Amino acid sequence: MSEVTQTRLWLAQRISAMVLAVAVAIHLTGIIIAIQGGLSAAEIIGRVGGSFTLAAFYGVFVLACAVHAPIGLRTVLAEMTDLKPVSVNGIAGAFAAVILLMGMQAVLGFYGLGGG
Amino acid sequence: MSEILVVEIWRGAEDGHFQSFDVPRLENQTVLDVVTYVQRKLDPGLSYRFSCRVGMCGSCAMTVNGTPRWTCRTHVSRVAEDGQLQIAPLRNLPVIKDLTVDMRNFFDKLAKAGGAFQSTKARTDNFAQIPPADPRRKQADAGIECIGCAVCYAACDVVTWKPTYLGPAALNRAWTLVNDARDGMGDKRLSLVAGDDGCIACHSQQGCQEHCPKNLSPTAAIAGLKRSVAVAALKGKL
Numbered sequence: 001m002s003e004v005t006q007t008r009l010w011l012a013q014r015i016s017a018m019v020l021a022v023a024v025a026i027h028l029t030g031i032i033i034a035i036q037g038g039l040s041a042a043e044i045i046g047r048v049g050g051s052f053t054l055a056a057f058y059g060v061f062v063l064a065c066a067v068h069a070p071i072g073l074r075t076v077l078a079e080m081t082d083l084k085p086v087s088v089n090g091i092a093g094a095f096a097a098v099i100l101l102m103g104m105q106a107v108l109g110f111y112g113l114g115g116g
Numbered sequence: 117m118s119e120i121l122v123v124e125i126w127r128g129a130e131d132g133h134f135q136s137f138d139v140p141r142l143e144n145q146t147v148l149d150v151v152t153y154v155q156r157k158l159d160p161g162l163s164y165r166f167s168c169r170v171g172m173c174g175s176c177a178m179t180v181n182g183t184p185r186w187t188c189r190t191h192v193s194r195v196a197e198d199g200q201l202q203i204a205p206l207r208n209l210p211v212i213k214d215l216t217v218d219m220r221n222f223f224d225k226l227a228k229a230g231g232a233f234q235s236t237k238a239r240t241d242n243f244a245q246i247p248p249a250d251p252r253r254k255q256a257d258a259g260i261e262c263i264g265c266a267v268c269y270a271a272c273d274v275v276t277w278k279p280t281y282l283g284p285a286a287l288n289r290a291w292t293l294v295n296d297a298r299d300g301m302g303d304k305r306l307s308l309v310a311g312d313d314g315c316i317a318c319h320s321q322q323g324c325q326e327h328c329p330k331n332l333s334p335t336a337a338i339a340g341l342k343r344s345v346a347v348a349a350l351k352g353k354l
């Protein structure tokens with residue numbers, strides 16, 4: 001992997017960190033407000049399901065996670081294990097794919113449930 | 117002040133052992149004085165390095181009671197614990213013998229990080245005029261007094277974990293040159309210090325500046341490099 005790519009990954013991690021900081025704040029505030037109206041599955045689906053805005057927001061959230069966490073994992077593995085760079089990049093890439101798939105499945109799942 | 121100092125000194129290469137010596141305690145004695153006493157009076161076979169004895173050349177650094185230090189300016193009274201002193205070679209560099217380490221990696225990395233000044237003028241040109249208050253000059257001045265002792269390099273955990281990391285001294289040097297208006301290397305130097313082995317590997321834990329005997333802050337220099345590298349990467353100039 002070239003130095004330019006390595007530096008871009010680092011930059012992507014910083015930028016996704018900023019996105020995450022905002023997203024986590026909104027997410028937590030949202031939860032605290034939403035809990036006031038009850039915490040049943042039906043309640044949650046009623047609020048979140050079918051909302052394009054919320055689906056878009058959580059889509060960005062998942063994307064930022066899928067960028068941020070695997071790059072950090074890549075650094076930790078490189079510093080703390082004897083794994084070869086190919087393996088490290090492979091594991092980090094797979095981790096990104098898992099986060100992206102699971103996260104998007106959840107987001108689309110809620111969206112698909114409609115407004116309850 | 118006890119009369120005798122019990123000094124444990126590392127002997128051998130990587131797989132050596134500590135050997136104990138009794139050294140008479142003197143007033144204003146430095147750690148380097150202690151090592152020199154052992155070599156002159158007790159065991160002429162002891163290997164160590166020094167030159168200036170006044171904190172200028174950067175050749176006398178060792179690990180003293182677990183901490184990397186310049187030994188010529190470290191008073192025994194400041195570091196001896198209960199009349200005991202343990203002196204080992206610097207960390208993060210291959211041990212050649214006793215207290216001498218192979219500094220090649222350290223110096224090669226200074227070169228690798230673009231540590232050589234690249235002149236833009238000929239000797240017939242006039243002097244560059246740079247006001248001392250110029251912000252860039254101030255950044256350069258902040259790191260310019262490095263004596264190349266490798267104390268920071270020995271203190272940095274990232275160097276331990278990732279032996280290819282350029283390390284604090286090389287990056288500090290690069291930052292002084294990035295801010296030197298007379299230097300002509302420009303973005304090329306930024307590409308040399310970018311990447312996994314460059315400034316972006318630093319965890320900003322400040323072990324380097326905690327231990328630097330010249331009170332420099334390689335951490336701040338590296339933070340500056342990170343900013344410049346980020347801007348260059350965004351502009352596609354790396």
Ligand code: SF4
Pocket residue numbers: 271272273274275283284317318319320321322323324325334335338
């Ligand atoms: S601040 Fe950076 S260079 Fe200094 S010791 Fe920590 S990781 Fe190493």
Ligand code: SF4
Pocket residue numbers: 261262263264265266267268269284285288327328329330331332334
């Ligand atoms: S930055 Fe400080 S500790 Fe590091 S080599 Fe220079 S003088 Fe020594």
Ligand code: FES
Pocket residue numbers: 166167168169170171172173174175176177186187188189
């Ligand atoms: S002998 Fe020169 S710095 Fe210590």
